[in-house]
Amino acid sequence: MVHIVTKANRKQFALELYGMHRDRKRIFVDWLKWKIPVTDGTHEIDQFDSQNAVYLIESDGKGRHLASIRLLRTTRPHLLLDVFPALCDGPVPIGPDIWELTRFCVAPEMIKSDGTRLMNLMWTSVVEYAVLNGITQYTCVTHMAFLSQILSAGWDTKPLGLPQMVDGGLIGAVLFKISPATLEEARSRYGYRTSVFDSQSEAA
Amino acid sequence: MGTFRDVQNFVHDARSVTTLGNLHELLQATVQSFGFQYYALGHHASVAQDNLLQIGNYPDAWMHTLYQREYIFDDPVLRACQNTAVGFRWSEVDKLIELSAKQKEILACASRAGMGEGFTVPVHIPGECTGSCSFAYRVGKPLNEAVLPAAHCIGGFGFEAARRLARQTDGRKRTLGIVEFLTSRQLDCVVLVARGKSDWEAAQILGLSQDTVHQHVETAKRKYGVATRTQLVIRALFDNQLGFEDVIAR
Numbered sequence: 001m002v003h004i005v006t007k008a009n010r011k012q013f014a015l016e017l018y019g020m021h022r023d024r025k026r027i028f029v030d031w032l033k034w035k036i037p038v039t040d041g042t043h044e045i046d047q048f049d050s051q052n053a054v055y056l057i058e059s060d061g062k063g064r065h066l067a068s069i070r071l072l073r074t075t076r077p078h079l080l081l082d083v084f085p086a087l088c089d090g091p092v093p094i095g096p097d098i099w100e101l102t103r104f105c106v107a108p109e110m111i112k113s114d115g116t117r118l119m120n121l122m123w124t125s126v127v128e129y130a131v132l133n134g135i136t137q138y139t140c141v142t143h144m145a146f147l148s149q150i151l152s153a154g155w156d157t158k159p160l161g162l163p164q165m166v167d168g169g170l171i172g173a174v175l176f177k178i179s180p181a182t183l184e185e186a187r188s189r190y191g192y193r194t195s196v197f198d199s200q201s202e203a204a
Numbered sequence: 205m206g207t208f209r210d211v212q213n214f215v216h217d218a219r220s221v222t223t224l225g226n227l228h229e230l231l232q233a234t235v236q237s238f239g240f241q242y243y244a245l246g247h248h249a250s251v252a253q254d255n256l257l258q259i260g261n262y263p264d265a266w267m268h269t270l271y272q273r274e275y276i277f278d279d280p281v282l283r284a285c286q287n288t289a290v291g292f293r294w295s296e297v298d299k300l301i302e303l304s305a306k307q308k309e310i311l312a313c314a315s316r317a318g319m320g321e322g323f324t325v326p327v328h329i330p331g332e333c334t335g336s337c338s339f340a341y342r343v344g345k346p347l348n349e350a351v352l353p354a355a356h357c358i359g360g361f362g363f364e365a366a367r368r369l370a371r372q373t374d375g376r377k378r379t380l381g382i383v384e385f386l387t388s389r390q391l392d393c394v395v396l397v398a399r400g401k402s403d404w405e406a407a408q409i410l411g412l413s414q415d416t417v418h419q420h421v422e423t424a425k426r427k428y429g430v431a432t433r434t435q436l437v438i439r440a441l442f443d444n445q446l447g448f449e450d451v452i453a454r
Contacts, residue, residue, distance in 0.1 A: 089208045116331040144356050145289035148327040151364035158215055159361075162208045162353045170290060170356060 001198035002125040007051040019065030023107045056125045067118040070103040087173035089161040098137045120190040123153045130178040144170040206351025218365035228259045238351045242340040247381045251276045252438035266317035277451045280307040285326040291356045294322040321347045325359030333381035333442040383443040384427040393420040398437045398451045
């Protein structure tokens with residue numbers, strides 16, 4: 001069951017958040033070698049991991065982080081606007097119905113055995129969250145190595161600008177359009193008949 | 205050439221094509237407007253199975269050689285794709301893998317067929333066999349670095365357009381090259397087959413009966429829907445269940 005973690009219920013999910021930051025460090029810093037801040041040598045946390053962030057976290061029901069993604073409102077500070085505006089050919093898309101997706105992470109030990117299922121589950125949760133909250137578009141800054149994987153979700157996607165070299169990696173920005181039809185398609189493709197969220201999670 | 209507007213136009217047009225033939229026309233026109241002559245997009249294991257994705261305009265002479273001589277196991281570009289998820293130039297393949305004499309010969313062969321410098325965008329989608337989108341110049345034409353970011357986008361969005369069209373045909377599982385996970389025993393047998401061992405030799409090595417080995421291999425072939433052992437090895441290779449080091453020993 002995917003949990004929706006916001007500033008209202010963060011304390012309840014402290015264990016999952018702890019695991020998420022630790023796994024983010026293992027994936028983004030240790031494996032992908034991104035130059036992003038690490039706290040205590042074990043946790044990857046940046047300036048956007050604030051009270052404003054919403055996290056969708058899949059756990060094992062006992063506090064263990066399995067997969068997660070971070071959602072940020074584009075009407076507040078976020079990666080594309082504050083760090084990578086040059087990735088957009090025109091103005092950075094901003095609006096109350098536009099959010100940003102970042103830090104999509106699967107726990108390293110789960111990748112081989114369950115990576116595909118977890119990835120598909122997170123894509124579905126992101127789409128369901130959008131439909132529940134009136135979000136019609138997501139922006140996303142991605143390393144080009146993940147472009148094919150992201151596009152394989154099958155959403156209405158367009159590039160926002162040409163990718164650029166940043167710290168030795170080719171980074172690009174894309175925009176996804178989400179609608180109730182996107183949710184139907186995701187559920188049908190991945191076999192989810194009902195909500196993927198746990199019944200206690202509130203829509204933010 | 206290679207501007208963001210070019211990418212936007214391609215992405216827009218690729219969404220509305222309804223056949224692989226139309227996608228091919230669009231890709232060919234786009235890559236040629238970027239200065240490339242040739243392109244190839246598809247699953248690497250398409251050499252083994254007709255129903256996997258494969259479109260492009262590589263010279264016939266080169267395609268003939270590739271299929272005829274089982275270069276699939278030695279193609280350095282395909283090998284390099286296993287090691288990276290980011291686009292790379294063919295002239296830099298030696299930075300990604302150590303080139304054997306056979307692999308150097310393949311590069312020379314491609315050159316003799318008229319293909320010069322190239323750029324390949326690997327495609328790694330979890331649960332599917334590996335693929336790529338490659339662009340190549342005519343021999344002698346230098347690489348224009350300025351078009352590479354746009355080429356990377358064309359590769360990614362182009363491959364997804366092809367997958368979308370493949371999904372619409374029958375037998376989605378087959379056309380998308382969905383990974384068929386082999387049991388560890390089946391894999392043990394396939395590895396030995398890849399190394400050129402007979403069922404009898406494999407049986408000796410694994411401590412099984414020859415009949416059991418035969419059954420494992422036949423089951424694996426059925427899982428993939430292939431007719432020959434070579435095709436089976438190719439699929440397992442590009443599904444990452446087998447490593448190149450297992451087939452190099454052939």
